Amino acid sequence: WLQRPDDEWGLQDRLLAAGCALLHQLRRTVTAETRFTCSAGIAENKLMAKLCSGLHKPDQQTVLPRLAVPALMAQLPLNRIRGLGAKLGERVQERLGVSMVSQLADVSSEVLRREFGEKTGRWLTRIAHGYDDEAVKERRLNDSISNGKTRLGVTD
Structure with a gap:
């Protein structure tokens, strides 16, 4: 990806x-000032950067160009997506297998909207891609x- 002609x-x-250059410098600054290390994701949106x-x-740090998104999504279990780890994720698995x-x-987007409603169905379609x-x-x-401690009183 980085080796392409201009x-x-x-x-x-x-x-x-x-973003890669900025995050590299920011991570180095964090390490220098706190002695803590950190990892980072750089992508076109919050979901992909977090993943x-x-x-x-x-x-x-990991950069995820748009063309690499399908390969990443192909290997992800549903529960790795924020919002699909609990009840909704279970419903998706049960209803759709x-x-x-x-x-x-x-x-299809139509099936997702029918099964989960318009708003959630649209969200599922977008997230899946x-x-x-x-x-x-x-x-x-x-x-x-x-920080506090609560102690129960002694009763007679």
């Missing part, structure tokens, strides 16, 4: 490469951390 690089590829961040640990994301991708619209949200750090 004229074969699209905007998405250039953005992923820039590929766990592929090469520890202290590695699928256990892998690639099998879910083979189910590696598309995700969920925004990355900033998380605030806790202002404080507390």
Whole structure:
């Protein structure tokens, strides 16, 4: 992927490469300042970045170009997808007899909407093909951390 001539690089590829460079520097800074290592995933959306961040640990980063998404999704069990690890994932497996994301991708959008409703069916179709619209949200750090113990009183 990285070895291609310049004229074969699209905007998405250039953005992923820039993300790789930025994350590499950020990971080095984290290590230098905290002595902790971290892994990272770089992809076109939050779902794919989260999935590929766990592929090469520890202290590695993984880039996932769009053309590599089908290969990654083909080997993933449904429960690796956020939102499909509990009740919904169980319902999908029971109703459709699928256990892998690639099998879910083979189910038509019409069937998914009929079985799970319009909104969930559309979401399942998109997720099965590696598309995700969920925004990355900033998380605030806790202002404080507390620890407490509760002791039961002695009764007569």
